[in-house]
Amino acid sequence: MTANLSRLLNALGLVAIDTVLVLAFADQLWFRDLPCPLCILQRVGFIAAGFGIALNLMFGPRPSHYGLAILGAVAGGVVSARQILLNIAHNSAYGNAVFGLHLYTWALLLFALIVVGSAIMLQFEQQFAATDVLPSRLKVLPVLAVALLATLALGNVISTLAICGAGLCPDNPAGYMIFNDNLSLTLLGKTP
Amino acid sequence: MMSLPFLLFACGLAAAWTRQRGAAMGFWVAGVLVLLALFRFHATDVLNLGL
Numbered sequence: 001m002t003a004n005l006s007r008l009l010n011a012l013g014l015v016a017i018d019t020v021l022v023l024a025f026a027d028q029l030w031f032r033d034l035p036c037p038l039c040i041l042q043r044v045g046f047i048a049a050g051f052g053i054a055l056n057l058m059f060g061p062r063p064s065h066y067g068l069a070i071l072g073a074v075a076g077g078v079v080s081a082r083q084i085l086l087n088i089a090h091n092s093a094y095g096n097a098v099f100g101l102h103l104y105t106w107a108l109l110l111f112a113l114i115v116v117g118s119a120i121m122l123q124f125e126q127q128f129a130a131t132d133v134l135p136s137r138l139k140v141l142p143v144l145a146v147a148l149l150a151t152l153a154l155g156n157v158i159s160t161l162a163i164c165g166a167g168l169c170p171d172n173p174a175g176y177m178i179f180n181d182n183l184s185l186t187l188l189g190k191t192p
Numbered sequence: 193m194m195s196l197p198f199l200l201f202a203c204g205l206a207a208a209w210t211r212q213r214g215a216a217m218g219f220w221v222a223g224v225l226v227l228l229a230l231f232r233f234h235a236t237d238v239l240n241l242g243l
Contacts, residue, residue: 160195
């Protein structure tokens with residue numbers, strides 16, 4: 001596998017992660033399905049995994065970058081597994097189901113896919129050789145994918161502040177805490 | 193508090209954008225540590241699972 005093909009596959013992988021985060025926002029804003037604390041931490045896991053792939057795109061593919069993607073996916077997967085087991089133990093569910101599975105179950109499957117995909121990519125050592133001059137089509141997509149990941153990270157800063165204020169999130173968020181009357185207290189992490 | 197890991201990863205991506213790989217990886221480590229600490233705060237119930 002050449003460095004250029006690796007770069008294209010990494011860009012497509014990051015676009016897939018960006019899409020997951022965009023769909024999570026769509027579910028939150030369109031269907032008013034507010035994310036629970038564990039759901040928010042799974043978003044963090046996707047960004048942590050995407051971060052490793054983004055480094056591949058910006059500095060060239062390296063085993064350490066794939067390592068970051070795998071570790072980020074494992075951290076997110078642990079959170080997903082915890083939420084699945086929690087709902088099994090309580091015989092309950094949180095949020096909307098998509099094609100019969102809840103979002104945290106889809107998240108666990110996607111985290112596993114990121115681990116497997118990164119492990120497969122690590123088998124192609126030729127990509128780690130010195131990079132050739134990149135064709136322009138291989139510059140646009142990676143830059144857009146990384147820029148979108150950064151935008152989604154900042155969007156989640158705002159969204160999480162709006163839902164939880166500056167403290168820990170409630171287990172079952174009922175609304176945007178930032179719209180409370182005592183806005184200053186909320187931002188200080190104190191529930192009015 | 194819960195928005196902190198997102199902020200750290202955004203700072204890390206900004207560092208990567210300015211070609212500071214070491215700083216970017218430092219922000220990644222900080223972000224994951226905060227993620228794990230927040231998970232610890234939210235995973236307090238013992239799960240009654242008969243595995």
